[in-house]
Amino acid sequence: MAARTLILGLGNPILGDDGIGIAVARALKERLAGREIDVTEASLGGLALLDLIAGYETVIVVDAIITTGDSPPGTIYSLGLDDLGSVVDPYASHALDLKTTMELGSSVGYEMPVTVRIHAVEIRVSTEFTSEMSPEVTRTVPEMVRRVMEDLGL
Numbered sequence: 589m590a591a592r593t594l595i596l597g598l599g600n601p602i603l604g605d606d607g608i609g610i611a612v613a614r615a616l617k618e619r620l621a622g623r624e625i626d627v628t629e630a631s632l633g634g635l636a637l638l639d640l641i642a643g644y645e646t647v648i649v650v651d652a653i654i655t656t657g658d659s660p661p662g663t664i665y666s667l668g669l670d671d672l673g674s675v676v677d678p679y680a681s682h683a684l685d686l687k688t689t690m691e692l693g694s695s696v697g698y699e700m701p702v703t704v705r706i707h708a709v710e711i712r713v714s715t716e717f718t719s720e721m722s723p724e725v726t727r728t729v730p731e732m733v734r735r736v737m738e739d740l741g742l
Contacts, residue, residue, distance in 0.1 A: 595648050596630060597610050597627070598652075601719055606652045619733065635689060642698040649704065686706075709725055709732065
């Protein structure tokens, strides 16, 4: 039987803190080895996400985010699809289109996830090419892993 759960780490590992989703996905791959849970890293967005998430019952997304508030880098959010667009302003275009992508997939007959959870870490906009994340964001990796494991009931 195919995995019914996908952990999707989004981001760009050469844009510093935007690589948090990738870093968490890599940590989770080790923790979830041997289980029927898929862990995927992606540096894409919008409709390209449709083929990645279709067919899964549960999708847990890990990503960077920039909110409209004054939260410092390293603040962690646990969100649902309904939180996107009204409470938060996603950092990258791949997160901006997640809710719309889900709605579009459903409307054209894709088997879309029943449950979508989003764990995001506040970052500042970075235009510097670096594979190093800031200390504030790096420190969140263990907590992000813990939250995803909790979502999985593990």
